């Protein structure tokens with residue numbers, strides 16, 4: 192069986208200015224230098240990538256972008272390419288977050304093109320998938336998520352270029368989580384559709400209280416953390432639960 196090291200990734204979203212972001216990154220880096228941890232990744236806003244990369248230097252904590260454009264460069268005002276993320280020190284990029292799929296109308300095809308762009312730039316693509324509340328209530332959650340995987344993971348996926356994040360839309364930022372049985376069922380379903388050894392993260396209201404139970408599931412290889420990644424002690428507690 193392929194060994195899958197846990198990964199805990201913090202998605203800071205549109206939060207953090209230079210002072211507070213740097214302080215948060217330094218606090219995470221300090222803990223990571225002092226103690227063994229799972230793989231750790233921080234995804235700050237694009238404005239902070241370079242200073243946060245400096246604050247994390249030598250700590251083993253990786254740097255990631257929250258999104259990228261599919262093109263390498265060009266007339267796309269306000270967008271950032273995967274190559275630019277790489278240039279800023281990133282090793283990973285999140286694509287297809289529900290705040291992009293549902294908030295910005297991105298389709299599976301858009302997400303697929305962004306994942307291809309990530310690979311073109313040498314980044315690991317963290318492809319997010321997840322059902323809405325209505326889809327779960329209709330009993331179509333697994334069909335929706337496996338359909339998203341089929342539409343947004345490009346050919347050529349492998350354990351070293353892809354991470355899948357299962358994030359139920361209704362669990363993000365709400366304090367709600369699926370039952371442990373539902374998370375286990377969904378991760379097992381996802382596992383059947385991706386290359387062996389690929390990590391599957393759970394995301395959606397993970398916090399220091401619920402992390403241990405979720406992360407103990409055999410098919411859960413870590414967490415994508417939003418709100419709780421903005422406090423070093425909470426992020427670290429989740430990382431410790433993932434070890």
Ligand code: PEP
Nearest residue numbers: 363364394395396417418
């Ligand atoms: C996220 O935005 O990816 C996320 C999981 O957010 P939260 O942890 O705040 O639910």
